[in-house]
Amino acid sequence: MIKNLADTVVLNNGVKMPGFGLGVYKVEDGETVVYAVRTAIEYGYRHIDTASFYHNERGVGKAIRESGIPREELFITSKVWNDQQGYESTLKAFDESLEKLGTDYLDLYLVHWPVSGKYKETYRALEKLYEDGRVRAIGVSNFHVHHLNDLLAVCKVKPAINQVEYHPHLTQVDLKAFCEQENIQLEAWSPLKRGRLLDDPMLTEIGKKYRKSVPQVILRWDIQNHVITIPKSIKAERIRENADIFDFELTDGEMKQINELNINERSGSNPDDF
Numbered sequence: 001m002i003k004n005l006a007d008t009v010v011l012n013n014g015v016k017m018p019g020f021g022l023g024v025y026k027v028e029d030g031e032t033v034v035y036a037v038r039t040a041i042e043y044g045y046r047h048i049d050t051a052s053f054y055h056n057e058r059g060v061g062k063a064i065r066e067s068g069i070p071r072e073e074l075f076i077t078s079k080v081w082n083d084q085q086g087y088e089s090t091l092k093a094f095d096e097s098l099e100k101l102g103t104d105y106l107d108l109y110l111v112h113w114p115v116s117g118k119y120k121e122t123y124r125a126l127e128k129l130y131e132d133g134r135v136r137a138i139g140v141s142n143f144h145v146h147h148l149n150d151l152l153a154v155c156k157v158k159p160a161i162n163q164v165e166y167h168p169h170l171t172q173v174d175l176k177a178f179c180e181q182e183n184i185q186l187e188a189w190s191p192l193k194r195g196r197l198l199d200d201p202m203l204t205e206i207g208k209k210y211r212k213s214v215p216q217v218i219l220r221w222d223i224q225n226h227v228i229t230i231p232k233s234i235k236a237e238r239i240r241e242n243a244d245i246f247d248f249e250l251t252d253g254e255m256k257q258i259n260e261l262n263i264n265e266r267s268g269s270n271p272d273d274f
């Protein structure tokens, strides 16, 4: 389990990935994203999760350059969007992302959604980028077990990551077990269910015991479950608050209580019918 904000998880190809990061979905490009990313890096975040679909890669790149932190100390993820899927179009999308980010490599590149009839060709392009040394690790996002099985039957490079919606209302029990068995690291998107868990009485009660907020309890539960987490905020105090989770430990009983909040409820689309 990670012990601090820069601490890393070792992926199945040996690459070390910080187990906690900043998500920037729906963060406006320009000043807003530059401020959020710069604030996070100043506070000690070393991992930023963006995507071509978020239309803020330019701002993320600017913040990274302005941070003064050497590029190799940062971990940057981007993703190929659905309308760019396919072999050649993915190679082109990757170049566009690099150009916008102003970097010459990515740490992690993901197939954003399992677009039917396309995702295997898309992933083949990611393998090419990986073999060419242009990305340090490759993976997928929003893949169910059946998508993973389908891909594992043909891929040359096993996905290092599966980034999926994961929070106390959607604990992905079978998918998590499958990924652990296959040594594919699970990563949580919308870990805070986009703010829809803040009033939960049990999470509030657990938080009171440790003088922690509900987001802090949830994010601590993520890391104790060995799930990489990437909460999004554009507010300095919340960027700090979300990362202030390394000085307390949930008991086994509390972990179990939180796991039992699961109602298989999504805030986003189901990968089978997006």
Ligand SMILES: NC(=O)c1ccc[n+]([C@@H]2O[C@H](COP(=O)([O-])OP(=O)(O)OC[C@H]3O[C@@H](n4cnc5c(N)ncnc54)[C@H](OP(=O)(O)O)[C@@H]3O)[C@@H](O)[C@H]2O)c1
Binding pocket: 022, 023, 024, 025, 026, 049, 050, 112, 141, 142, 163, 164, 188, 189, 190, 191, 192, 193, 194, 195, 198, 215, 230, 231, 232, 233, 234, 235, 238, 241, 242, 268
């Ligand atoms: N692969 C995919 O398909 C996929 C899909 C969705 C998301 N993602 C990634 O996962 C990241 C996180 O998911 P998300 O952005 O959907 O949702 P999230 O992190 O669960 O929640 C973000 C929301 O919670 C608020 N918030 C953050 N910290 C808070 C705090 N301490 N107290 C109260 N409210 C707080 C934020 O508002 P403020 O900004 O105003 O603080 C924002 O409205 C994304 O940014 C993106 O990088 C990936």
